[in-house]
Amino acid sequence: MISGRQLAVVAARVAVAASVVFGALYFVKALSDLDGRARANSELSFGDREIAGGNAILVSQDDAYDARSLIPPGATYRVRAGSLLRNAKPLTSTYVESWYRYFLMPRRPASNARWIICYGCDASGLGPSFENLWHDDNGVSIGRLR
Amino acid sequence: MTMRAILGLVGLNGWLLAVGACLLWGLRGFSSWVDIGRLCGLAYMVGVAAMGTLWTWQLVVGIDLTLAAVFVGGFVLAAVGIALGVAFHRALPPRGGLRFRAPSVTNAVGAALTVVFFEALFRSGRLAGLYEFDAWSFWVPKAKAIYYFGGLDHQFFSELPGQSYPPVVPALEAAAFRLMGGADVVTLHLQFWFLLLGFVAALVGLLSARVRPLLLWPSLLLVLVTPHVVGYALRPEGDFLLDELFALACVLMALWLVDREPWQLIAATLLGAGAILTKREGYVIVACLFVAAFVAGTRDARFVWPRIALAGVAALAAAVPWRVLLAVRGLSGGGPEAGGTGLFANFDRFWPSLRLALGTVFDFNIWLVVVPVFLIALLAAFACHDRELPVFAAVLFVLCVAALTWSTWAFPSLPITKEAALNPIVRFSGALVLAAAALVPLLVTRTGEAARR
Incomplete structure (x- = not known):
């Protein structure tokens, strides 16, 4: 029989695991997005940027x-x-x-x-x-x- | 867009850090050099909130925001911090006591990933143009008005949209222009990079002493890589500064409920005042923060309630000069469109507004799984019979969702949509989501501690 406290610990671990998994997946995407934006900004002319x-x-x-x-x-x-x-x-x-x-x-x-x-x-x-x-x-x- | 402009921003933000460090020393002292390093992010954010509040007051009374005013104001605040420190015999780090320990693997990995993220964010903002409608429509024009004309120019501050929006962000942007040597609206994006960096450093500093690295970094990195933060954090608008100040105030309040250290409540009040003076939504969410603390402190009401009430009044009082100025100039106070009893007249908007609020904070394409993770951590903390922290977090969540609901319900001209150009709910939701992400490590840690007892 699992007690409420054990269940809470499992839930807390699930929360941390979800953060790790989604954080890792979207870290790569975030870097890619930011990289693309940096490239697009650097390719703008002075006038387009201003x-x-x-x-x-x-x-x-x-x-x-x-x-x-x-x-x-x-x-x-x-x-x-x-x-x-x-x-x-x-x-x-x-x-x-x-x-x-x-x-x-x-x-x-x-x-x-x-x-x-x-x-x-x-x-x-x-x-x-x-x-x-x-x-x-x-x-x-x-x-x-x- | 020049190196000089970037160096100017480094100078400004270094100054904010120095001022904040003096204030924080006055509030709590620094026991070691590691303590200073750990809390420099918080010191910076305290500096931003305190200087922003001071700038607002000085602009209201008609003192121009010149370069000299930026530095003299900083010296005054630093002197207040030092005077407090001397008066209360605050600790100073020992001489020659600079010793560094090698970080744990988790800390090293977390810090390295954060550095990589901020490097990419810096590059993305370094040459960004000013495309955001609200930014060129009124945030940056207000900053330009302060920069070019010194104060709260009568014409621009009455003709530009967002009359009731307090001037912390325009003042900060104007100070950035001063230090950059011109109204460089491209490099200005990097000012918001410094703010996000300060926020993250402050969270790490506050939480690293009490939560395990494995609980701290995932939550922090998860919120950093959410599509909304990646896409909007560097916009030269007030939203993210509001979110950052509010989230830090929530963490400090949560820590105060547990530790009862006076400096935590004072710092939370200062950051709350900064949030109120950043954007008009600040009034509502800072009220949510104090009410949540009020409810969470019920068990020890005689100690908690008077202090919370005093802190709430102090935070609100910071906005009084600005409200007086609005009244004197006959400008819009920024109240709800629907008016005092309009919520009942527009009752048909309640349910769609609530659904929109919940749909926004749970939207995977905006905030990933930050809020579901927060709710799991919250339930786990409740299951372990921990009380004050989960009650605080739960009431804060409910009240913030109510505030988000109200933000659409009380403004009948806003359509029920997440479309940023039509309804600001996505931007407004950042306050709750950043606070939720910041509270997760504390909740999970308390769960672990309670389960071991």
């Missing part, structure tokens, strides 16, 4: 880099998304503004900012004072109100 999540949102990495080089760090800016964008991705219109907020810091978003990132918006609607400093074939332009 833009990272933005690659699923932006139509081109150039937009982000040009916005960062054109808009001074202490300036404010606004993102105007519109329907004239070509090659848009499913996440573009929803997240382009918040992604730029992350990427362009310490530049501040402001609704009345002179700097405008026109992401498929109608640039003519920005008025004659809009100075278009950069644009691409996808309908993205970056400029400022004079």
Whole structure:
């Protein structure tokens, strides 16, 4: 007759054995997964790595880099998304503004900012004072109100 | 992405370790050099929790988190630790008493496997991009705001999502940026490598003195290789730091229930406060921790209850300045969407939420067999008529499952799903699972001891 205490010891051993078996099996898998991720990360270009999540949102990495080089760090800016964008991705219109907020810091978003990132918006609607400093074939332009 | 950035992180984390070591010496003393080596992981995590709490308070009162503030704040905390140590005549390791014993084979194998794991994890995070939505949506922008503008910038801390999330992780990331020399969001992933390493070292340090290596390493390695830890531990978000601080606080509380050493309860309180200030879920799970300890201490209520109550109030009080700031600025407090009585209005969500909670912690593809192993160890401990530790672990498990259930039930906008983009339950479950893995060696050891009696 097995007592409760003997049964408990057996159960404790089962717990340890399960940890050893699954730990060993998945240790190998974990190393393989981590190795694969390290390799994939090292194969990324500098831009792919820096833009990272933005690659699923932006139509081109150039937009982000040009916005960062054109808009001074202490300036404010606004993102105007519109329907004239070509090659848009499913996440573009929803997240382009918040992604730029992350990427362009310490530049501040402001609704009345002179700097405008026109992401498929109608640039003519920005008025004659809009100075278009950069644009691409996808309908993205970056400029400022004079 | 440079060596300078990595060295900056080494410097920051070395500083956190030094500050934590002073505090831990003030709390308990170090009897030998081996004692220091064994507890350096805990010292580091205590340093993270204490500095994180201090940074939160200083940001709330308007002191910018500059490089000088990082070091001056550390000096202040270290001085508090040293003053406590002197006042209470804490032990110092003897001079020239540095002697190492050869580790056992099990310890050597366990440590070697852990080193191999962390080497692979380091390489995976070394050049990782910032893909995680929550990370680029608000965790890292908040850190950047602190880094660029010094404090809790009014515009960014009100416009960014997660207004009510306390600022320990953004402050830690901002401090990392300071030491790295720039807002390097790629190398930032390695800060979370240091945190996981500190957590593991702390667990090994706390448990190795009282459980056999064969009981310690399997449980530890099992949780490290779970798909969730492998996939998410280095994300620059608050979830894993919350889990790590909470799990360590649980272990310290369990040890306190057995040993009644005051430093264990104080350290648990400090880590609990750090958890509360890491993520708003911290309020709920730290409450679960203190209630579980309260129930487990029923047999010796006159001794346990006042101390637990005091510790719980102290941990909660750490968040008061942050809550005052939220109120003053008119920001969201982060309460449940359903409101006070909304749980009854949404009662139809109770059962699906409970099933989701249980389905998450038992999901093999997320947590392997960590929770089943914990439950077997728990039942075995109960069968041996051991009381305080299994009661604590059991109540903690039940309350944490209830908290997980509540996290979906009380937020009607969250769908009943484990999909990380739609419901944070998988990330939230990490607190319980890490704590469960950490308690298994203690439960199994108590079972063995009780069976021999």
